[in-house]
């Protein structure tokens with residue numbers, strides 16, 4: 001079943017390389033999330049896939065159609081929430097849904113769609129008076145009118161409070177249950193981890209990692225770490241008696257040993273026991289998706305601010 | 318292929334948007350009514366007599382005859398001022414523009430054929446002054462002839478072009494219909510085109526089966542409906558309140574169709590080619606305001622100075638109002654045909670440009 005296929009996609013605005021040769025594919029029925037800081041090229045990419053912008057080069061197939069040339073046909077099969085969705089300010093969600101039903105010439109029950117996006121309470125409130133979350137849900141409702149196989153959601157929860165965000169997440173999960181394919185962009189790591197089957201991390205027009213959240217973690221943070229609170233003497237002891245990859249952090253008074261294999265783990269435990277030195281708080285840990293994102297992109301995602309240098313080290317090997 | 322269902326459902330949404338906004342409705346329908354009531358009352362209200370104060374220092378019978386001759390012209394409403402006061406100071410103190418002063422020896426001089434002057438005070442800034450002067454001169458001539466025992470040889474018979482003469486209000490009705498045809502689509506379409514671009518509503522619509530042509534068509538239909546409503550209102554208020562005399566004929570219909578089409582397209586064009594909502598508004602006003610005042614909306618173009626008439630002739634709205642005047646006031650549809658052809662050609666060009674340049678999506 002066809003989903004989305006993108007190969008060597010490029011879009012420049014003058015000398016600005018908004019999208020610079022990206023390739024990825026979205027499988028039918030999955031939720032695929034593009035994660036990236038401001039200006040990464042997410043919206044540009046998604047708009048090319050929707051047929052709203054034309055690429056400079058590269059090939060794009062959405063549901064086996066060329067979005068730019070076959071847009072009119074494609075638009076009957078997809079649903080879209082653009083970034084910062086807005087609508088006629090004097091229309092209510094119910095009127096908007098009816099309007100879209102007429103435009104797509106489909107028989108729909110507005111109440112059913114309102115229920116699906118949890119918007120019954122505001123069905124008759126004018127768009128201008130809706131809350132941010134209700135506006136986004138109106139966008140989602142309109143995107144569903146033509147019963148699309150594939151949905152493009154560009155930052156569907158940006159600016160929403162946590163409660164409204166969770167409500168939208170629930171709606172998106174239900175979309176997947178109903179067998180629809182979703183391409184979602186987000187600034188929120190948690191959102192990608194919660195919803196996405198697969199993630200593409202995008203930065204400065206490039207995709208720098210793709211895969212399921214777990215795949216990305218195991219690729220970029222292949223090993224777990226053993227962390228022990230102890231004096232520096234224990235670090236010296238380990239260094240003397242083994243070839244383990246160990247580091248000592250004076251600030252937290254902790255010894256960190258990379259566990260590259262099972263034998264690493266066994267030798268680490270044995271060496272610590274044999275040393276007869278004091279130790280406590282033994283634990284293992286691994287990079288979170290956020291840690292990896294910060295390492296790869298150099299900025300923290302939700303803030304878009306540079307992270308202090310010490311945190312931007314290459315993964316220990 | 319255009320789809321009627323889509324056009325009408327888009328029309329329904331736009332109508333709601335328009336009616337719930339109220340401002341648009343005010344300018345399209347209420348504002349022209351206010352103007353017609355206001356201008357109608359100012360310019361066609363009451364008689365056309367001018368009130369003139371006079372001071373008679375003469376005690377003879379001829380000055381009385383002279384005054385009653387002035388009175389019988391029906392053009393002046395004469396009010397006496399006590400001869401003991403200083404007349405010019407009296408006029409000044411009471412902000413009066415016109416006055417007539419008859420000197421002490423008026424009757425005596427007339428009888429003995431000694432030249433004597435009647436003083437007419439006028440105010441160059443007041444348009445009625447000329448009329449007063451003309452009336453006084455006419456009556457004075459008649460007295461001169463009589464004094465030498467002669468009678469007039471050349472007479473003047475006044476005959477109007479139309480059996481009943483045209484009144485200002487007759488022109489105001491088509492003029493204000495033209496005002497509505499211009500202002501309601503122009504002001505809102507310029508704004509809508511720029512705003513929907515900014516808020517990305519056009520892009521949103523481009524993701525539905527609605528086409529640009531269908532969207533524009535529903536706007537044109539809406540403004541035709543508004544224009545017809547404004548037409549009915551203007552004719553009703555004009556004829557019922559101010560006894561305007563307008564001919565109703567099917568020849569009016571083409572103007573009520575092509576007018577809104579033209580200005581919807583022009584508004585769209587302005588909103589499309591400008592970069593921001595602000596510059597769209599400015600350019601829209603630069604185009605709209607001269608047309609609003611100089612095309613014969615509030616005053617007939619023929620009553621304007623020559624150079625302004627030349628300006629009027631390059632404004633498209635002039636041809637719409639001129640056509641409406643030809644049909645509604647002069648009852649001369651043949652002349653309206655020329656106007657219609659001019660408007661239709663300009664409208665076709667602007668419409669084609671607007672459809673061509675107006676983009677749902679940018680590349």
Ligand SMILES: Nc1ncnc2c1ncn2[C@@H]1O[C@H](COP(=O)(O)OP(=O)(O)OP(=O)(O)O)[C@@H](O)[C@H]1O
Pocket residue numbers: 013016018036037038039040041042043044045083
């Ligand atoms: N129409 C345009 N003309 C010129 N530059 C543009 C245009 N649209 C986007 N850009 C630039 O292209 C880059 C990518 O923009 P894009 O909107 O795709 O980023 P994004 O990942 O969606 O960012 P955000 O998270 O802020 O929405 C940015 O630097 C942006 O300024």
Ligand SMILES: [Mg+2]
Pocket residue numbers: 042043044083154
């Ligand atoms: Mg974006």
